[in-house]
Each structure stands twice: as C-alpha cells, then as structure tokens.
Amino acid sequence: MNTVELTGTIVPLVTPFAKDESFDKEGMNRLVDYVMREGADGLIATALTGEGPLLTADETKEVWDAVFERAAGRLPIVTTVITSTTRAAIDLCKAAEARGAAAIMLTPVLPELYAGRSHDDVVRFYQDVTSETSLPILLFNYPSLTGIDFVPPLVERLASIPNVLYIKESTGDIRRVHGIQRLLGDRISVVCGAPNVALESLALGCRVWITGVMNVAPKSARQLMKAVQELSDLTLARRIYYRQILPLVDVLAKNLNPTGTIKYGVCARGVDVGVPRRPGHSVGEGDAELMVRLVRDIAQEEARSQGILDAKVLATGFGLRPW
Numbered sequence: 001m002n003t004v005e006l007t008g009t010i011v012p013l014v015t016p017f018a019k020d021e022s023f024d025k026e027g028m029n030r031l032v033d034y035v036m037r038e039g040a041d042g043l044i045a046t047a048l049t050g051e052g053p054l055l056t057a058d059e060t061k062e063v064w065d066a067v068f069e070r071a072a073g074r075l076p077i078v079t080t081v082i083t084s085t086t087r088a089a090i091d092l093c094k095a096a097e098a099r100g101a102a103a104i105m106l107t108p109v110l111p112e113l114y115a116g117r118s119h120d121d122v123v124r125f126y127q128d129v130t131s132e133t134s135l136p137i138l139l140f141n142y143p144s145l146t147g148i149d150f151v152p153p154l155v156e157r158l159a160s161i162p163n164v165l166y167i168k169e170s171t172g173d174i175r176r177v178h179g180i181q182r183l184l185g186d187r188i189s190v191v192c193g194a195p196n197v198a199l200e201s202l203a204l205g206c207r208v209w210i211t212g213v214m215n216v217a218p219k220s221a222r223q224l225m226k227a228v229q230e231l232s233d234l235t236l237a238r239r240i241y242y243r244q245i246l247p248l249v250d251v252l253a254k255n256l257n258p259t260g261t262i263k264y265g266v267c268a269r270g271v272d273v274g275v276p277r278r279p280g281h282s283v284g285e286g287d288a289e290l291m292v293r294l295v296r297d298i299a300q301e302e303a304r305s306q307g308i309l310d311a312k313v314l315a316t317g318f319g320l321r322p323w
Contacts, residue, residue, distance in 0.1 A: 004076050004102040006138075006166060006191075007207050008041025009221045011214040012049040012080075014263050015063055016273040023059060025066045027273050032070045034271045035215065039222035043071055044078040044105060048145065049212035051259060052080050053109070054277050057088065061095055068099050076102035078138065082145070084109045086128050093133040104133070105168060107140035110147055117147065119154050130163040138191065139167040141176075152179045159188040168193035168210055174200045181205065195249045199241045202228040212258060213248045215273075216265035217298050220244035223305050231312055236305070243301045247294055255287055264288060268295040 013035070016027025032043065045067045046052035046060050055063065064079055071077060079096040081104055083089045089106065096104050108125045110117040130137055139158060141150035150158070150167060158164050169176050170193035177190050177197075181204065191208040192201035198209060202225060214221045220240060227237040248265065252258045259276045264283045266273045268291050275282040283291065 004136075006042060006076060006078070006103060006136075006189075008209070009039070009214055009218065009225055010042035010044050010076070010078060010208060010210045011035045011040045011218055011221075012044045012047035012210055012212055013067065014212075014215050014259070014266060014273050015046065015050040015052075015055070017277055018274065021277050023062055023066070024274060025062075027271075028063065028066045029070050030271050031215070031266065031273055032067060034266075034269070035218045036071065036075060038218040040075065040214070040218050041222070042076040042078065042102070043067060044080060044210060046082075047080040047105060047140075047210075048082070048142065049215065049259065049262060050080070051277055051280070052082050053145070054280075057092065060092065064096065064099055064101075072100055078103045078105055080105045080140075082107055082109060082140070084111065086125055089125070089129045090132045093129055093135065097133050097135050101135060103136040103138050103166070105138040105140050107142070107146050108148065109145065119157065122148055122154065123157050126158055126161055126164065130161050133163070135163065136165045137161070137163045139164060140170065141167060141193070142170045152176070152183045155180055155188065156183055159184055165189060166191050166208065169201075170194050172196055174204075177201050177204050177206065195245060196253075198224065198245060199228070199237055202237075203234070212262050213245065213252070213265075215262050216248055216269065216295065217244060217302070219302050220298060220305075223302065223309060226309060231309070231316070233312065236308060236312070240301075240305050244298050244305065247298070251287060251290060251294065255283065257281070257283060257287075261287065261291065265291050265295055268292050269299075 016024040018024045079101045081092045143149040168191040172194040174197045192206040195211040224240045260282045
C-alpha cells in the first residue's frame with residue numbers, strides 16, 4: 001500500500017472550464033501554481049468543489065492528467081471517485097493508481113427508489129473496490145449528495161477494511177469528529193471537511209483539512225493550521241478564523257451558490273478559472289462586488305497574520321517548515 005501520510009491543507013481544486021464548458025487545462029495550470037505558491041500541502045482533484053459529479057469518466061481522467069502533469073512529485077495528489085456503480089468506481093480507482101495518486105477519496109452515490117440503502121450495501125461497495133486497489137482510501141461523508149450518512153458505527157465497520165485510513169467529515173456537526181475519534185482512536189484519521197467547524201476540528205486533533213474555500217484563501221488555511229498545530233496559539237487562530245475564513249463561509253451560506261462563489265473568488269485573486277458548468281452559474285453583481293472587497297481584505301489580513309506568525313516562530317525558536 002502507498003505509505004504517503006496525508007497532512008496539512010489539501011486543496012480541493014475547482015475545475016476550470018472554457019466558455020464552451022470544455023476543460024481548461026491552462027486554467028488548471030494557473031490554479032495549481034497559485035495554490036502551491038500560497039502554501040498548500042496537497043491537492044485533490046475532481047472533488048465536489050471540482051464539480052466531479054458533473055464530469056464524465058473521460059473528463060475526470062483528463063483533469064487528473066493535467067494535475068499530475070503540473071504537480072506530480074511536488075505535492076501529494078488525491079483523486080476523487082464519486083460514482084453510483086461499483087464497476088465504474090473500480091475503473092477509476094485503477095486509473096488513479098496508474099497515475100500515481102497518494103490516496104483516493106471514494107464515496108458511492110447509492111440512490112434507492114423506495115428506501116435508504118443499508119449499511120451492508122455500503123460496506124460491500126468498499127470491500128469490492130478496495131480489493132482492486134492498494135491505495136489508501138479516504139471516506140467522504142456528505143449525506144445530501146450520496147444518500148448515505150457515515151455515522152460512527154458505520155465508520156467502525158469500514159475502518160476494518162485495511163485500505164480505509166481516513167474519513168472526510170463534512171456534515172458540519174463537530175460531534176461527529178470526537179464521536180469517531182473516541183470510538184476508533186487512531187484506527188482512522190478524521191479529516192476536517194467543513195469550513196464552519198474548522199477551528200474546532202483542528203483543536204480536536206484533525207491533522208488534515210480539505211475544504212473548497214482553500215481555493216480562494218489557501219494561505220489563510222495554512223496560517224490557521226500553523227497557529228493551532230505548530231504554535232498552539234488559539235488566540236491567533238481565532239483571529240485568522242474570524243477574519244480570513246468565516247467571512248468567506250458567510251457568503252456561501254447566504255447565496256447558496258458555493259461553486260460559483262468560490263470560482264469568482266479565485267478569479268478575484270487574479271487566477272481565471274471560468275464559471276461553473278451549467279446549470280450552475282456565477283455570482284450576481286452584488287456578491288461579485290462583495291467578493292472583490294473580501295478578497296482584498298483577506299489579502300491584507302494574511303499579510304498581518306504572517307507577520308505575527310513569523311514573529312512568534314522567531315521568538316520560540318521553532319524550526320518550522322519554510323513557506
């Protein structure tokens with residue numbers, strides 16, 4: 001099995017599209033360069049933020065190829081497989097392994113006409129797929145997408161599968177984080193997957209953070225993790241969280257257009273990634289003006305926070321990673 005340990009901020013890249021909705025490879029190159037320059041610890045392609053469920057299998061592989069071509073060997077790259085059939089999942093997992101993925105974020109969309117799917121169906125899905133790949137598996141708990149809620153007892157069953165090493169907990173319920181940790185200890189690593197409980201999740205010991213707003217503010221995300229994990233400075237962490245992360249979350253919560261908002265925010269930072277695939281859309285005029293102001297304010301706060309971080313590192317003498 002691949003032994004690369006996932007840590008830090010892993011950015012779920014948006015997928016840039018051209019005006020005809022085809023994949024924009026040059027746009028992806030610009031995005032990858034930007035988030036790496038801003039301090040990302042890893043990349044994840046074709047996740048929900050990357051409009052993965054709206055891509056064909058061939059498009060998914062095309063996006064992966066672009067990301068690996070640009071970033072392989074420089075950062076760990078996680079691929080995302082969101083599918084409704086075991087056969088399709090196995091095909092994509094094999095393609096991810098062939099490309100050198102560090103791990104696969106894997107979740108089944110299991111629609112059922114008459115009732116919810118049983119936990120046995122979910123367990124069989126992961127058993128069948130993991131038998132065809134040696135890569136570490138990152139569960140993705142997003143019930144409104146998949147129809148499956150990875151409650152702690154189900155996670156306990158899935159954690160008995162050797163490849164299953166992580167779960168991205170995206171419900172926004174902080175009780176899920178400590179519920180899984182208390183039940184399973186270090187048998188599975190809980191990944192923070194919701195920006196509105198990020199500080200709380202990091203304080204509970206989550207070593208990995210994956211969330212869409214990192215496309216807009218990858219440096220802010222890295223600063224928050226550094227304040228919590230490397231400096232244990234919750235006062236500074238709250239400052240970063242309240243001023244640099246949650247204002248973005250507020251916009252997403254208000255307009256119910258997360259992909260359009262995130263993509264516009266990235267464009268406002270000078271990296272053109274286009275607009276969402278239809279029927280998705282960009283933000284309206286009011287939110288566009290708000291995002292431009294917000295991105296400007298966050299950049300200023302990032303500079304201030306960096307000064308504080310650098311001073312604290314110098315004062316404590318920590319030999320931390322340069323960035």
